[in-house]
Amino acid sequence: MSKYDFTAIEKKWQKYWEEHHTFAAGTDYSKPKFYALVEFPYPSGQGLHIGHPRPYTAMDIVSRKRRLEGYNVLFPMGWDAFGLPTENYAIKNKIHPAIVTKNNIAHFKAQLQSLGLSFDWDREINTTDPEYFKWTQWIFLQMFKKGLAYKKEMSVNWCTSCKVVLANEEVVGGVCERCGGEVIHKVKSQWMLKITEYAQRLLDDLAEVNYLDKIKATQINWIGRSTGAEVDFTTTTGETLTVYTTRPDTLFGATYMVISPEHPYIEKWADKLSNMEEIRAYQEKAARKSDFERTEMAKDKTGVELKGIRAINPVNGREIPIFISDYVLMTYGTGAIMAVPAHDTRDYDFAKVFHLPIIEVVAGGDIEKEAFTDCATGKMVNSGFLDGLSVEEAKVKIKEWLKENGKGHEKVNYKLRDWVFSRQRYWGEPIPIVYCEKCGYVPLPESELPLTLPEVDSYMPTDNGESPLSTLDSFINTTCPHCGGPAKRETDTMPQWAGSSWYYLRYCDPKNKECLASKEALDYWMPVDWYNGGMEHTTLHLLYSRFWHKFLYDIGAVSQKEPYMRRTSHGMILGEDGQKMSKSRGNVINPDEVVAQYGADTLRLYEMFIGDFEKTAPWSPSSIRGCKRFLDRVWALQDMLTDGEEYRPETRALMHKTIKKVSEDIENLKFNTAIASMMALINEIYALGSINRAELRTLLLLLNPFAPHMTEEMYEVQNLGGVLNEQKWPTFDPALCVDEMVELVVQINGKVRSRLQVPVDSAQADVLEKAKAEPKIQDALQGKQIVKEIYVQNKLVNFVAK
Numbered sequence: 001m002s003k004y005d006f007t008a009i010e011k012k013w014q015k016y017w018e019e020h021h022t023f024a025a026g027t028d029y030s031k032p033k034f035y036a037l038v039e040f041p042y043p044s045g046q047g048l049h050i051g052h053p054r055p056y057t058a059m060d061i062v063s064r065k066r067r068l069e070g071y072n073v074l075f076p077m078g079w080d081a082f083g084l085p086t087e088n089y090a091i092k093n094k095i096h097p098a099i100v101t102k103n104n105i106a107h108f109k110a111q112l113q114s115l116g117l118s119f120d121w122d123r124e125i126n127t128t129d130p131e132y133f134k135w136t137q138w139i140f141l142q143m144f145k146k147g148l149a150y151k152k153e154m155s156v157n158w159c160t161s162c163k164v165v166l167a168n169e170e171v172v173g174g175v176c177e178r179c180g181g182e183v184i185h186k187v188k189s190q191w192m193l194k195i196t197e198y199a200q201r202l203l204d205d206l207a208e209v210n211y212l213d214k215i216k217a218t219q220i221n222w223i224g225r226s227t228g229a230e231v232d233f234t235t236t237t238g239e240t241l242t243v244y245t246t247r248p249d250t251l252f253g254a255t256y257m258v259i260s261p262e263h264p265y266i267e268k269w270a271d272k273l274s275n276m277e278e279i280r281a282y283q284e285k286a287a288r289k290s291d292f293e294r295t296e297m298a299k300d301k302t303g304v305e306l307k308g309i310r311a312i313n314p315v316n317g318r319e320i321p322i323f324i325s326d327y328v329l330m331t332y333g334t335g336a337i338m339a340v341p342a343h344d345t346r347d348y349d350f351a352k353v354f355h356l357p358i359i360e361v362v363a364g365g366d367i368e369k370e371a372f373t374d375c376a377t378g379k380m381v382n383s384g385f386l387d388g389l390s391v392e393e394a395k396v397k398i399k400e401w402l403k404e405n406g407k408g409h410e411k412v413n414y415k416l417r418d419w420v421f422s423r424q425r426y427w428g429e430p431i432p433i434v435y436c437e438k439c440g441y442v443p444l445p446e447s448e449l450p451l452t453l454p455e456v457d458s459y460m461p462t463d464n465g466e467s468p469l470s471t472l473d474s475f476i477n478t479t480c481p482h483c484g485g486p487a488k489r490e491t492d493t494m495p496q497w498a499g500s501s502w503y504y505l506r507y508c509d510p511k512n513k514e515c516l517a518s519k520e521a522l523d524y525w526m527p528v529d530w531y532n533g534g535m536e537h538t539t540l541h542l543l544y545s546r547f548w549h550k551f552l553y554d555i556g557a558v559s560q561k562e563p564y565m566r567r568t569s570h571g572m573i574l575g576e577d578g579q580k581m582s583k584s585r586g587n588v589i590n591p592d593e594v595v596a597q598y599g600a601d602t603l604r605l606y607e608m609f610i611g612d613f614e615k616t617a618p619w620s621p622s623s624i625r626g627c628k629r630f631l632d633r634v635w636a637l638q639d640m641l642t643d644g645e646e647y648r649p650e651t652r653a654l655m656h657k658t659i660k661k662v663s664e665d666i667e668n669l670k671f672n673t674a675i676a677s678m679m680a681l682i683n684e685i686y687a688l689g690s691i692n693r694a695e696l697r698t699l700l701l702l703l704n705p706f707a708p709h710m711t712e713e714m715y716e717v718q719n720l721g722g723v724l725n726e727q728k729w730p731t732f733d734p735a736l737c738v739d740e741m742v743e744l745v746v747q748i749n750g751k752v753r754s755r756l757q758v759p760v761d762s763a764q765a766d767v768l769e770k771a772k773a774e775p776k777i778q779d780a781l782q783g784k785q786i787v788k789e790i791y792v793q794n795k796l797v798n799f800v801a802k
Helices: 006-020 053-068 084-093 097-114 130-145 195-208 213-223 248-253 276-287 345-353 391-404 519-525 541-554 591-598 600-609 621-640 649-667 671-688 693-703 708-717 764-772 775-781
Strands: 033-038 072-074 149-159 164-166 183-193 225-235 240-245 256-259 304-312 319-324 336-339 408-414 433-436 440-443 477-479 486-489 530-532 566-568 741-748 751-759 786-792 796-801
Touching: 006 097, 006 600, 006 708, 033 053, 033 519, 053 072, 053 530, 053 600, 053 649, 084 097, 097 591, 130 149, 130 440, 130 541, 164 183, 183 276, 195 213, 195 225, 195 541, 213 541, 225 248, 225 391, 240 248, 240 256, 240 336, 248 391, 276 304, 276 319, 336 345, 391 408, 591 600, 591 621, 600 621, 600 671, 600 708, 621 671, 621 693, 621 708, 649 671, 649 693, 671 693, 693 708, 741 764, 741 775, 751 764, 751 775, 764 775, 764 786, 764 796, 775 796
Parallel strands: 033 072, 033 530, 256 319, 530 566, 741 796
Antiparallel strands: 149 164, 149 183, 225 240, 225 304, 225 408, 256 336, 304 319, 433 440, 433 486, 477 486, 741 751, 786 796
């Protein structure tokens, strides 16, 4: 047989699949369906990196197997193409973002196709396509009409050089990640989405989906449900400072309060405070820090006392000082906290710096040395009417007391904050709202969607930080849809997360011009059966899209409460040096070069064989060469092919076991062990010196999801019956998968001394007799007395000896 020419054969089959629309999802809604989804990529200028093929190949393997099992499979791909990187590139190179996007997509798509991924390209979507973002805007309008989209003044990160609002992730060390310019906090009016309205449902409905435990845990922690109380502290000026606390039982230990540097009471109290100059200086310093830097636990504790005004502890009437400190954020809770330094490490450290009282209220620690934080249980002390009660009893009693005395009430709280939904940028979906002096904020009529981006001379934000759209009178000035009077368009655009919050729905019916997708298509395809994506998107995209889906369910646009029934994640591929790949480290691997040198099938096989799919793994040149050698051995099987349409007696059991192993491992994301079992099968076949047509046919079907090009070619060349991708996945007989023999470990005092081959389910007496006859065991037991014999059937023997 000639040498395997992977370059020619891969091109041949990629062309065949494209011309025959082999992987196009069917419209026969009577067939069982399977919807497989991977996170659609942002089409960057750098193109595909070596990490992309890992999750794509994994779901491609599952999808190919499902097609062979008779399912109507939807495995789509598209482009999450709006966003800041494209705009920054356009600004730097003076190219329209639309052109940048088009070029990047063309490059990215060619790379994906070169890997032989079985995407349904007939359903390709692009978030920057007006026919797509028309429905993104439509969803926003429905949220606005239901009161879930609103505008609010809030503090934002502001780069003084770029003159643009930055996300927290774009602020590093207090400076702009892109230009290194100084970053300060500014108050700006922002569009918000009320995701907090769905907080409890987002928690409760996790019980209805099959997500990895770590994914569920991450969402649960991010939503952060807690039960506690809101407590009112009056101040010496007569105003009330309200705090939320999960530990109202510790109120007697509250010896000071802290409010955010942005708290509105500071301006209200300005004429009553004797140290406003000191307060102003601290506010300016705090404004230069990101929220992440401000809440970092390890940082030095700083703050300024508000001299001239004090708070009054509601349970004992004592006056306590009020501080401002940057670790309290106005965007979280009420922007004010009560501090109990005896039982909170940050409060303790702050109290030590400012020489504040520390009062133990839960017994059990040594507060002279450190805060006693292990206080979820215990007895109350120094707590008046709560003394002697357990923590749980005290929580109940203090809540009753607060309610009876009008000092507070029980409350459920969530760490989850409403979603900041506007960006002062050009390259995003225009927000379809106008502002009328008479009518306020008014939605654009749905008949006027999509509202498209106008041409601009510059994509740079303005000097005051507004969007480039704010300079275009022809875009801004319009008429109010409600009263017909003069109005101004919203000039902010949506964030990159908007288009990805519902894209999985559009794949169901991507060319529909009347609605985001037809009810028939949505009812058939939804929910997504299996969605794989990165852990880094668990608290952003995954949470946002679940929120949008629940809203669409509430308005009757979809019929399911949850968008994804199963969610898995994958580990990152590291550089050869074991570090994250980056240009600066010089350890980046270009998949185009790997495909050119070894072929797409080898790259696919290697990325699945590299290790546990859910864990990180370093790139290994020697291992990829090993995968290439394995495929060469498969190709060479054609030289030892013999007739035979049934498995031979000497291969029958192994064939069935291999079918079972590969089938189950694919479902459990154990791709590396599935490949290992096929390697073991090949070794056995080479030991026999031949393979018949039935055995080759099954092997090629099992290997096809991993190495589709080679297997299609071999199936055709050997004329094994039709086209491989139209065949049926092989089945196994469970009775033939049971091992006749099993290997046991033989231990002495828990340490492995030998191994033993015995018939499955052997009787204890027979196994013990055989184990004692083993020479290694006899030597190890010489001069010792066996005091106990342990036998775990089909697993181990352990002799306890003295």
